[in-house]
Amino acid sequence: MTDTVTTEETAAGVTRAEYCAIACADVFRGDGEVMASAFGTAPALGARLARLTFAPDLVLTDGDAALVAGAPALGARPDSLVLESHMPYRRVFDVVWSGRRNLIMMASQIDRTGNQNISAIGPWAQPKAQLVGVRGAPGNTVNHSTSYWVPNHSTRSFVEQVDVVSGVGYERAAAAGPSATKFHEIRFVVSNLGVFDFQTPDHVMRLVSVHPGVTIDDVVAATGFALVLPDEVPDTREPTAEELDLLRTVLDPRGMRDREVKA
Amino acid sequence: MADKRMTLDDFVGELSSGMTIGIGGWGSRRKPMAAVRAILRSDLTDLTVVSYGGPDVGLLCAAGKVAKAVYGFVTLDSIPTDPHFKAARQSGAIEAMEVDEGMFYLGLLAASQRIPFLPTRSGLGSDVMAVNPSLRTVRSPYDDGEELVAMPALRLDAAVVHVNRADAAGSGQILGPDPFFDELFLGAADRRFVTTERVVATEQLAAEGPIQTLCISRLLTDGVIETPGGAHFTACVPDYGRDEGFQKEYVAAAGDPDAWAAFQERFLAVDEDGYQAATREAADERAAAKAAKEGK
Numbered sequence A: 001m002t003d004t005v006t007t008e009e010t011a012a013g014v015t016r017a018e019y020c021a022i023a024c025a026d027v028f029r030g031d032g033e034v035m036a037s038a039f040g041t042a043p044a045l046g047a048r049l050a051r052l053t054f055a056p057d058l059v060l061t062d063g064d065a066a067l068v069a070g071a072p073a074l075g076a077r078p079d080s081l082v083l084e085s086h087m088p089y090r091r092v093f094d095v096v097w098s099g100r101r102n103l104i105m106m107a108s109q110i111d112r113t114g115n116q117n118i119s120a121i122g123p124w125a126q127p128k129a130q131l132v133g134v135r136g137a138p139g140n141t142v143n144h145s146t147s148y149w150v151p152n153h154s155t156r157s158f159v160e161q162v163d164v165v166s167g168v169g170y171e172r173a174a175a176a177g178p179s180a181t182k183f184h185e186i187r188f189v190v191s192n193l194g195v196f197d198f199q200t201p202d203h204v205m206r207l208v209s210v211h212p213g214v215t216i217d218d219v220v221a222a223t224g225f226a227l228v229l230p231d232e233v234p235d236t237r238e239p240t241a242e243e244l245d246l247l248r249t250v251l252d253p254r255g256m257r258d259r260e261v262k263a
Numbered sequence B: 001m002a003d004k005r006m007t008l009d010d011f012v013g014e015l016s017s018g019m020t021i022g023i024g025g026w027g028s029r030r031k032p033m034a035a036v037r038a039i040l041r042s043d044l045t046d047l048t049v050v051s052y053g054g055p056d057v058g059l060l061c062a063a064g065k066v067a068k069a070v071y072g073f074v075t076l077d078s079i080p081t082d083p084h085f086k087a088a089r090q091s092g093a094i095e096a097m098e099v100d101e102g103m104f105y106l107g108l109l110a111a112s113q114r115i116p117f118l119p120t121r122s123g124l125g126s127d128v129m130a131v132n133p134s135l136r137t138v139r140s141p142y143d144d145g146e147e148l149v150a151m152p153a154l155r156l157d158a159a160v161v162h163v164n165r166a167d168a169a170g171s172g173q174i175l176g177p178d179p180f181f182d183e184l185f186l187g188a189a190d191r192r193f194v195t196t197e198r199v200v201a202t203e204q205l206a207a208e209g210p211i212q213t214l215c216i217s218r219l220l221t222d223g224v225i226e227t228p229g230g231a232h233f234t235a236c237v238p239d240y241g242r243d244e245g246f247q248k249e250y251v252a253a254a255g256d257p258d259a260w261a262a263f264q265e266r267f268l269a270v271d272e273d274g275y276q277a278a279t280r281e282a283a284d285e286r287a288a289a290k291a292a293k294e295g296k
Helices: A016-027 A041-052 A089-098 A137-143 A170-176 A216-221 A241-251 B008-013 B033-041 B055-062 B083-090 B101-112 B127-131 B182-187 B202-208 B244-254 B257-268 B272-293
Strands: A035-038 A059-061 A066-068 A083-086 A101-106 A109-111 A146-150 A186-191 A194-197 A206-210 B020-023 B047-051 B066-071 B095-098 B117-120 B136-139 B147-152 B156-166 B189-199 B223-226
Touching (some): A016 A041, A016 A101, A016 A146, A016 A241, A035 A041, A041 A059, A041 A101, A041 A241, A089 A101, A101 A137, A137 B101, B008 B033, B008 B223, B033 B055, B033 B189, B033 B257, B033 B272, B047 B055, B055 B066, B055 B083, B055 B244, B066 B083, B101 B147, B101 B182, B156 B202, B244 B257, B244 B272, B257 B272
Parallel strands (some): A035 A059, A101 A146, A146 A186, B020 B156, B066 B095, B189 B223
Antiparallel strands (some): A059 A066, A066 A083, A186 A194, A194 A206, B117 B147
16 A cells, blocks of 8 residues: 555546445455455455455355355345355354364454454443444454455544454464454455554554545544554555446446545 | 144143243244244243244234243344343343354253353453353463363253244254254254154155255254244245235234234234234235225
């Protein structure tokens, strides 16, 4: 994500949601034949875009109980999908535990060392708000690469410490020992403001790029902990002409991406 | 072959207060809702409910039937959370065991294999270990020496699942794309019940779908209950999809005590036939209201 932004490219009217989709696509860069699971609109577009361009061996799911060939458009009719394998939930766990998966989950809260929370806000014993539950987050994070998508970056979602550790961050994995760190990787966090990773000596969150139109100060103000700020923070890369065309005419002709992220 | 057919009342008669009950399906999909409604009408109480949770958990919480819930999530799929389950957790009305959904699977598998636990990496480092202080880890006896979570068997006093077809002897057929963990719920339980859209003759099963759809054997069933529409309002494909309109009504009613009282009166204080009739009527009302709104 180091491409220089030129005035000309920005003038092409790339929306914030499209930068988010591009950043999510880059989560799958370098992946071979792994199952790409993606929650949220930008991640779903990112996985499909990666599959159609630089990660052609990615394996996509239909969101139900099958693997699909190609990369269907968002909201494609089920009977238009080409199914290539049966993937009921019980088999999903075989894939999770084998490590042949790369996942973008959402996070109600995420913290400095990469812990994620989708379980509850407030004390777990009697929460202020019960959320969906930890789901597969504990297992996902210690078994295969996991990234997060946060469409509403704020001091409420980017917090010093999450209330209930669902997805396991670097510090907690290290404390739990070698079995927890063996396959652990929090690759990226993509928000509506920018892209983050944990490629710092002590694995705390670092700002990788800001989406064009967002300043570093915007990101700092919306983050409830001290981010690592490199001397140079580039803009999130521009989509190529091919990527933009795929996004707009093939994968999301109805513009669902712009309903998830405004601007 | 034994004829295992029974009624919903027979099913409830096999249960008692304080039991641990497993409920098949996943989220708001292929839930044995007719069986859940029968429990709602009973005087059973103090139940531990083990579920890949959906409105089954919510309704049982709303009726005060639940002492403890064991789950990895509770969701309505198209609506992220169940309002009654949320309320029960937030008021502290129920005890909870929240685990990773893969750990949950292994707990059922261990119970069905009659072993005390199964080891897994899942759970390590997460608050699942902190909020469930009874969970233990186990060290590999081999050279790797890895320390893993020892997921305890989730042994069930009873389990109930809903399938598309079954015969009277208790062979169950799931025609939808995902059998979920129904087989393991039954395997983990002492008393095993299958509700079904339709009881058919054994020789008819193979005509309904390929051999892979015959995924519940009669080795795993004690009782078969024919309950057409028995998964409503959750999805039971290919027989029917989720009743999204009704699910929205359920959620809306939960937000207001008077509306919930009216919902209960109309849909839950009646027997299963009454429920099916009332929900068909409600669907007609929603269709008429929609047509009126669109000026048709």
